[in-house]
Amino acid sequence: MTHTLDAADSGILRDVLDGRWADVRREARELAKDPRFTVEVGQDTEEQRARTFERLAALAEGGYARLGFPTRYGGANDVGGSITAFEMQGMGDLSLLVKAGVQWGLFGGAILHLGTERHHEKYLADIVSLDLLGCFAMTETGHGSDVANVRTTATFDPDTDEFVVTTPSTSARKEYIGNAARDGRVAVVFAQLVTGGELHGVHAFVVPIRDADGNPAPNVRIEDCGLKAGLNGVDNGRLYFDDVRIPRDNLLNRYADVAADGSYTTPIENKTARFFTMLGTLVQGRISVAGGAGSATKVALAIALRYGNSRKQFENPATGDEITVLDYLGHQRKLLPALAKTYALHFAQLELVAGLDETTPDLDLPVAEQHPAEHPDRRELETRAAGVKAIGTWHATATIQACREACGGAGYLAENRLPGLKADTDVFTTFEGDNTVLLQLVAKELLTGYSEHFGNLDLRGTALFVADQVVETVIERAGGRRLLQRLRDAAPSRSDEGSVFDHDWQISMFTHREKHMLESLAMRLRRAMDADDQFAVFNAAQDHLLGAARAHVDGVLLAAFVHAIEQVPAGPERDLLVSLCDLYALSTIEAERGWFAEHGMLTANRSKAVIAAVNELCGAIRPQALTLVDAFGVPDSAIAAPIAWPEDVPEAGGINP
């Protein structure tokens, strides 16, 4: 089959990509023209921090932070819009992105979602306006992923009606805390709540860390984490609390409270469930990070594909003309499957943002009427967010690296943005949840089938409740057959039966892989429940567990891609997206072809046909590669790389002896 595609219109594609919060995206593209936000290179750490702070103030001034907060505190009560605005900011200055995320997403989000009216009244308006800068102090040097075991304590002293916040050892210092080294005035500190000699688990407290002059508050010690691989506009620091006393009211008391007599009350009796409910507020951060990673990936692809479309290297001996590097199959293979997956991730992101928006209670309601954890789709959303964050940030790291290499020496120069994109996004794979730990969480949630056995789920260990019901895959939940039929309707021409382009077959490969990996994993782990050394059984299955989570996320992405295609009117744009979806599906099957062969799902010939199909699709999509990146709507100011502007790239010229 020879694959030809009519020229598509990037404007039509952009409408599909922009989705429900298109107006927020358009505003962000306008804002990117403001020279105050121009991406710069070559500043030292202090200059970058100062500049990032100025930009943060400019964002606040422009109302950027309003979207995610209640109306009465100067907000606009539009959660989906706030995540979309954050995502768009990921195309620009990434230090600004992360500092904004710390201030309004993590710090502001903790006050908003873990606090009650008394905290909202006191802090939110100042947070939105940037009159109060704060930190989100969760991670400790000794406990990063294992948040349940942080060592900082907040012990209630009924004599003074205060909590005493203590860092009991150096390893319990709060670590990598954004806004701590320079700008933060208060911190939301996660600490073990102790009252009457009893430990009640991790809770969040508002702790002042600096006075009005910027000096550390009494008994607070602050260290600077110093230079980092990237994001040096963000002032990360370490916090130590030497019996810092805070009023009892500083407990963020939405899910638990301590009375003046020291008695502890909570609406969520089960300690594990309470812990996960509090941590559920992290979902917004994970979705935000996934979006930011996607934006940085798009910028890198825009730069590398534009350069690859103009740069020539080596002559075609038959014609004497030099060959455009993007015409080489090897070059296409470096960039085009990554472009397809970037689309898939974008569509999954649109669904995550919509899901977050739908499952987040109206922020303008009284706190007592807000119950996010009770929304039936919330846990599934949290799991999906964890998985997409992991796969999306790894994809960002790999793709930006591929873009850097695809641009050769030019990709190593700071002026061409790729070094900054790479260095700044690198930490995305391990912050807001280490990707490996997140995938483990995904697999565990799938195994429990989102059952009510929530409380028995032990994040820290191995004693898993494994659901008995048959595993249902993402694609099945998304409507299985129906979905497929819709895709067939949308793209009848490509669905020739028996070919690897047959969507029925592609989808069944994804579905069976997820189902088989989960079912066989469940069998292995059920055995662990009776084993002497549960950890050993669990540990021996860890790669299986991670693989099952990946298979699940692969399915999430495919289902999202198919959903998106349905929304595109028939025409060259839909045809192009169908081919791009084929490329995503087939390059995923290609990458996993060892597994498929091991499970009797891919014959040798069919496996080779998959490889050939990926090559064919690369060639078919290549002429429209620039259309596909134009559709992302990356602002020109963000494609701030000389190599991305062919008219400015010197012509190669000839030799005239």
Added chain:
Amino acid sequence: MTHTLDAADSGILRDVLDGRWADVRREARELAKDPRFTVEVGQDTEEQRARTFERLAALAEGGYARLGFPTRYGGANDVGGSITAFEMQGMGDLSLLVKAGVQWGLFGGAILHLGTERHHEKYLADIVSLDLLGCFAMTETGHGSDVANVRTTATFDPDTDEFVVTTPSTSARKEYIGNAARDGRVAVVFAQLVTGGELHGVHAFVVPIRDADGNPAPNVRIEDCGLKAGLNGVDNGRLYFDDVRIPRDNLLNRYADVAADGSYTTPIENKTARFFTMLGTLVQGRISVAGGAGSATKVALAIALRYGNSRKQFENPATGDEITVLDYLGHQRKLLPALAKTYALHFAQLELVAGLDETTPDLDLPVAEQHPAEHPDRRELETRAAGVKAIGTWHATATIQACREACGGAGYLAENRLPGLKADTDVFTTFEGDNTVLLQLVAKELLTGYSEHFGNLDLRGTALFVADQVVETVIERAGGRRLLQRLRDAAPSRSDEGSVFDHDWQISMFTHREKHMLESLAMRLRRAMDADDQFAVFNAAQDHLLGAARAHVDGVLLAAFVHAIEQVPAGPERDLLVSLCDLYALSTIEAERGWFAEHGMLTANRSKAVIAAVNELCGAIRPQALTLVDAFGVPDSAIAAPIAWPEDVPEAGGINP
């Protein structure tokens, strides 16, 4: 099979790793104690450049550069030693490594290997002593990999007995040139030699670029490439020549000369052969880069494994103890197969350095008696160097990234070295030959069977001479059966027939893959010779071509590993290396298991057995992971990461309510 290994002695392993130039390595480890070479972070570009220059002077003063030069110019005539010293420097300051490589390897090497006595007399002593700093000006903005098509011209003017060096267009400027922006006084410039209106292809010329005061020489324009992702101690710049006149004697005339009347003479009539002979001098640079990449990889593994061996996260619910992160299978899988491949690459590197030493003529001989290109093993060495450089530098990028992620947030802090190692080595994958282009070169050389059809080989295009003879693989050339027998003798206990631990089977998998890929590639490309659109046929096979080259290098590494094992006395050290070699072999087979299944070489069950074996080996080797990195002999000063020193890492402590 349960796999237990007795504790090995890192000293014995180190002797094997240190190899023939162990004394050079010991000297380098001593030198690393000198505080002048301490790795630093946080300096701005100008500070880094100044510091790197001071360090370069300190190296010169200590006699570092002597090894690679003839005795009469202050050298020590020890090529293998010079490459080994360079490799060791890769554990320390990588800007210093690259600046030393530019000065003594590329610039000094070009004068040494392309020049004749008149150039040696004039320049070499000053190059060794650092009284003359120079550049290697080959790459142009418009032509990087395609050196044969550089546009800079050097036109002979018989009236003045001079060459006129000209940059005809902006894209012909010399690009990314180390030492150009700040320190270089002269440059070896690669330009198209024109005399009497005739073009003779690329030749090298000595062109002064700065006067004694450091100002640009007349008609030379110099620009600064500015900030880069890393290596900011190296002053990369751009050079433009506006009809710069240089004496005729400045042609480096080992392989071609121009007489006063403008007549051109050369001992190598064939233009392509001449070009490749001149470029053959690049082999030393490629071997050096591979060595430097290996050293940086070892430092990263030392840091990540030491941290992984001390950091604990999550409790074992059965015991209540926290689990050391390196005990997790997922963590082992991130780092231990990479450690095994690092060993394989190290052993291949030892062979490359020995091969370079043996095929490089005695530098103290008169130039007329030096004929490196005529050594029978030279082309095979060049090919192997290209392949190992590509695979080794990609391995460095991937492994340092994995180490960064394995260290979580701590891996993102500059103080823990991983950000610097990552950023500084990133460009290794595209400089000294872009890896993709190098692998293409490897495959093409294998296809020609190193035949005499050298002159017909068209690097730039598609018209390939494909050898008719049966492809012989690395392992077969290295002694095939004999090699296997020796491995069997060395490690009888692990070679149980029918198991995936059977070395016979492992080696046959490598051998058959290389042979099959090359033979089927040859068939595809022979067809291209008659095709209308040769480029299209070649391009459709590009991924096959790159795969064949990878298969070849995989075999090079396995053969080198087996050779090394033979040299280890029987005992726990040999047993450990045999297991590590198994891990290298099996993780390589695992990564390629899709291909093996497609070619009927791996059943579903056996494929699963390979995965299980990799897991088992990870567990077996894990207790000796630190012994294996200790054996690298990375100086303490290079493991300059607080997280790598567990005694300094704060204890996690308990919670005392």
